[in-house]
Amino acid sequence: MDYTKQEFMAIITGREIKDGELIILGVGLPMLAGYFAQTNHAPNLRPFTEGGVYGSTPVGGLPWGIECNRISANATSFTNAIDALGFLVLSGRADNAVIGAAQVDKYGNVNTTGIWDEPPWKAGKYLPPRVRLNGSGGASDISVGCKRYLIMASHEKRRFMEKVDYISSTGFLTGGDSRKKCGFVGGGPAAIISTLGILRPDPQTKEFYLEAYYPFTTIDEVKASTDWDLKISPDVKIVIEPTDEELENLRSVDVTGFLRKNG
């Protein structure tokens, strides 16, 4: 079957989304995964963006942004950030979300802020980064407010780290009950869907382990692409390949072929 790793990841993420969920979708890949789910198996999904764009589906391909005209041509409501990120997300009302990550660590903490030669937690001070990324946007709100959420990331050793340079969006912090002690209303990351497999948090330690991997990779490759000593589920599975129907549904959302251009 002819598909890219990015398409595979989007479809696997989409499979994690349940019909009827109130779901907030971040810009880029997360949006494609969400609208794929709506087209494929979740017709009653209630997707919205952090700008407060409700009831719409993309027109003409991947939206350039969460307020782009491609997502504003058939909305049922336009509100604002206070409503979407405050009333629906920080309040604890939203069921699910999909966010991206430049770096993610073994406890599901996400960095989308910057890359340092010596990160702030190591340097003991906050100096300008070597590479500035985007900041957290609404993902930080999602990470503390949504009942659960999914993280999408390209599976590379420099991205799947023992400890991220900067925690932009809060996962399980240092594991165990360290997140619980903070008292957030949201439940934390439910899965990391990568370009190689699906990782889930251990119920006690909250460390992410490999639950399943894609048919085009191996456990060794996944381990070699992970900076921490990745634990493998005793029942580890191979993920079922996207079906023709799933691919067709994904491509009906991704009409400009964003996921095919980017490998």
Add this chain to the structure above:
Amino acid sequence: MQNKLLSIQEAVANYTWDGMTYCNGAALPVGSCSIAFGKEMVKQKRKNLNVICHCGSQQINLLAAVGAVDRVEVGFSGLEVYGFAAGLNRAVISGKTRMEDYSNGAMALRFFGGAMNWPFVPATVSIHNDQQWCSADYPDEYPCTRKIPEITDPFTGKKYGAFRTIRPDVAAIHVTMADIYGNAIMLGTEWNRFEMSRASKKVVLVTDQIVHTDCMRQYPNLVRIISEVVDAVVYWPYAAWPQASPGLYDSDEEHMFYMNKMMKTEADTEAYCDQWVNSWNSHEEYMALIGEEKIEKISQTATGFLMDPYRKWIRSDAEIRELQDRTKG
């Protein structure tokens, strides 16, 4: 009610100054933003700005690229699918611009708190992570305890954070349509513009269309920015270009990438400004620069039908010119 129409040159001259706390009224990085106003600030050589962004856009990308920004507060600094903001990032990495990060939800709450004139807003986000522990204002303190200090809920005893609220000196807010008094309707997400219009000490609207006040009387529920809080109205069609204005025009994909690429170096930024910022004064010159073909292309937006209910109230350029002359008195 007072006719508040001002030229873009007068508005920048009267409402911006070096060292001010400036707020660019944007609906996120790809959409509605008062970009033409920011370009005029570059032309009038404003500097040492403290910018409250909420989200970055090509406006802050340009202002930072020319070195006009000393400090900025953001929830998100990039250009979404168009990429990282090259000019802003260059300024941050070099240390020229200090950047304080919050979440997008936090920025909205901080505007809300500013609008209420509250001393602080309780924080349930941007705490217990590096948005709390890292401060560009106090770089030697890690974990920083002064940016988002810990507070105790007096009812439950639980620990939270306290956000500093935001009261910008001036916000230049882009809207789809306004009347000459400063009542405005926004199509598309408001993002933070409602709270921002109440939090800022002065408000300048930069509008794509001027409509009769009868339009506001027909849809008063949709008038979320009110003349009571607005100080000046600048009529400037395609003010958000190369970004989008829902109902009127799409983002200019080619120019979004091109502009960002040019912001990467000081030399290219200068070349960009020569060609695209310092080369116009009148709106006719601005439109000629974008070019008829491009204007036609971006105006073919799938959101065009959103404007249908309002078209009959749009005032002509000739009418607006006459009204503008009257404010000059």
